[in-house]
Amino acid sequence: MTDRYGNAITCTCADTAQGIDDFIHGFLSYTTKAVNILHAAEADPGCCLAQTYAGMIWMFLEAPEAPGRAEAFITRAEALAGQVTDREAALVRLTRLWAQGDIPALLDQGESLARRHPRDLALIKLLQYHHFNRGDAPAMLRTGLIALPESAAEPYVHGMIAFGYEQCHLLDQAEASARRAMKIEPADPWAHHALAHVMLTQGRVDEGIAFLEQVAPTWVDLNSFMHSHNWWHLALFYLSRGRHDDVRAAYDTHVWGLAKDYSQDQVGAASLLARMELAGVDVGDRWGDLADHVAARGADTVQPFLTMQYLYALARAGRAEADALMQAVEARAHGTAFDAEVWAHVALPACRGLLAHARCDFETCVAQLGQALPRMAETGGSHAQRDLFEQIHLDALMQTGRLAQAQQVLELRRSFDPDGVAVNGALAGVYRKVGLDALAAEAEARRKFG
Known part of the structure; x- marks a missing residue:
C-alpha cells in the first residue's frame, strides 16, 4: 500500500491506512483529523507506521509527560521495525530520538532520509518544526525545498x-x-x-x-x-x-478558550495579553484564568521559548508557581543537554528579566532581558512572536527613563508599523519629554485609528 503522497507503507488494513493518511494530511493542513491515528494505532497494533505516528502525536503535546505518553507506541513500533520498509524503520528511530531529546541527531538523520524520500511531506514538516524550535531559519527553508520539484x-x-x-x-x-x-x-x-x-x-x-x-x-x-x-x-x-474592542473580542472568542491545556494556545494567549497591556488595552482579570491553566503544567522546561511565556503569565497573575518555574530554569541552565548553552546564556537571563518586568523591577529587566535579546532567536519562535520580548524590554527602557534608547528603538519599530497607534503614541510621549515638541506633534498626527 502507499500513503496519499505515494510513499510505500507496510499495512494490510484499509482503516489503518486511512488513519495514516488522516495523520499526514491533518498534520500538514492543521486539521483535527490528525489525531485519528491514535485510534488506528490501538486498533491495529501490528502496523509499525501507525504506532510511529501515534508516538509523534503525543510528542507534539510539548509537555514533560509527552515522552511517557508516547512510549508504548514507540516501543511497539520498535518491535515491528524489522518487518517494514527502510523509510518506516528510520521514522521509528527518529521518533525514539525525539522522545530521548536528541534533536540534533533527529535533524541530521531526518534530513538525510527526506532527501531519499522527498515525497514524505510529513517528515519534511516535522524537520521544519524542529528547526523552527531551534531558531534555524535557513535550515527551515533548506528542508522545505527538499520537496521540490517532486511535490x-x-x-x-x-x-x-x-x-x-x-x-x-x-x-x-x-x-x-x-x-x-x-x-x-x-x-x-x-x-x-x-x-x-x-x-x-x-x-x-x-x-x-x-x-x-x-x-x-x-x-x-x-x-x-x-x-x-x-x-x-x-x-x-x-x-x-x-481597535481595542476588536482585540478583546478576538482574544475571548478565538485566541483563548479553544484548548486551554495546550502549550501553543497558552503562549499565544500570554503573548497577546502582554501586548494588549503594553498598548494600553484594559485586559481586566484575564491573566488569572490563563495562569490557572499554565500553573497546572508544573515546572515545564520542555522548550525555552514556551517556558519564558509560561513564566511571564504566572508572574503577571501574581502566582507563587512563578518562583518554582524560575528555579527549574536555573536548574536546566546548569544541565548537560544539547541546548544547555541556550538555556544558560539566553533563556536564563531572559527569564530573570521577564520575571522582573512582571514584578515592576524595571532596572533588572533592562539589564537581564537586554543581555538575552541579541541571541533570542536561538530559543525558537518566529520573528513576530519574539517581538514580545523586544516590546517588554522597550517598556522597561521607558519606565526607567532611558529615553534616548527608547527613541532609537521606537523609530526602528515605526519602520514596520509606520502609522501604528501604539508606537506613535509612545514616540510622541518620548519626544515631549526630551523637548522635541514638533516631532511629538508629527507622531501624534501619524496615529491611524480604525
Whole structure:
C-alpha cells in the first residue's frame, strides 16, 4: 500500500491506512483529523507506521509527560521495525530520538532520509518544526525545498517554503510561495499564516486586516493552535489600529478558550495579553484564568521559548508557581543537554528579566532581558512572536527613563508599523519629554485609528 503522497507503507488494513493518511494530511493542513491515528494505532497494533505516528502525536503535546505518553507506541513500533520498509524503520528511530531529546541527531538523520524520500511531506514538516524550535531559519527553508520539484503540485509544500523564506527575511519570495500555495488550495492556513507574517513585517496593516478577515471563515475546523494563532495575527493588526474592542473580542472568542491545556494556545494567549497591556488595552482579570491553566503544567522546561511565556503569565497573575518555574530554569541552565548553552546564556537571563518586568523591577529587566535579546532567536519562535520580548524590554527602557534608547528603538519599530497607534503614541510621549515638541506633534498626527 502507499500513503496519499505515494510513499510505500507496510499495512494490510484499509482503516489503518486511512488513519495514516488522516495523520499526514491533518498534520500538514492543521486539521483535527490528525489525531485519528491514535485510534488506528490501538486498533491495529501490528502496523509499525501507525504506532510511529501515534508516538509523534503525543510528542507534539510539548509537555514533560509527552515522552511517557508516547512510549508504548514507540516501543511497539520498535518491535515491528524489522518487518517494514527502510523509510518506516528510520521514522521509528527518529521518533525514539525525539522522545530521548536528541534533536540534533533527529535533524541530521531526518534530513538525510527526506532527501531519499522527498515525497514524505510529513517528515519534511516535522524537520521544519524542529528547526523552527531551534531558531534555524535557513535550515527551515533548506528542508522545505527538499520537496521540490517532486511535490510542486502540493499546496502545503509551498506554504512550508513560504514560511521558511519569511523567517529568512526573504519577503518577496515568501509572498510568492504563499500565493502559489493558495492558488492550489485557497484554504491553506499555513500559507495564510506566512502571508500574514509578510504583511506584518512590511507594515501592510489595513491589507492584513482585510485579507485575514476574508479567509478567517476557513479556519473554523482547524486544530486549536492554527485557529488561535491565525486569529492572534489578526489581533496584532487590530492592535496597530487601536481597535481595542476588536482585540478583546478576538482574544475571548478565538485566541483563548479553544484548548486551554495546550502549550501553543497558552503562549499565544500570554503573548497577546502582554501586548494588549503594553498598548494600553484594559485586559481586566484575564491573566488569572490563563495562569490557572499554565500553573497546572508544573515546572515545564520542555522548550525555552514556551517556558519564558509560561513564566511571564504566572508572574503577571501574581502566582507563587512563578518562583518554582524560575528555579527549574536555573536548574536546566546548569544541565548537560544539547541546548544547555541556550538555556544558560539566553533563556536564563531572559527569564530573570521577564520575571522582573512582571514584578515592576524595571532596572533588572533592562539589564537581564537586554543581555538575552541579541541571541533570542536561538530559543525558537518566529520573528513576530519574539517581538514580545523586544516590546517588554522597550517598556522597561521607558519606565526607567532611558529615553534616548527608547527613541532609537521606537523609530526602528515605526519602520514596520509606520502609522501604528501604539508606537506613535509612545514616540510622541518620548519626544515631549526630551523637548522635541514638533516631532511629538508629527507622531501624534501619524496615529491611524480604525
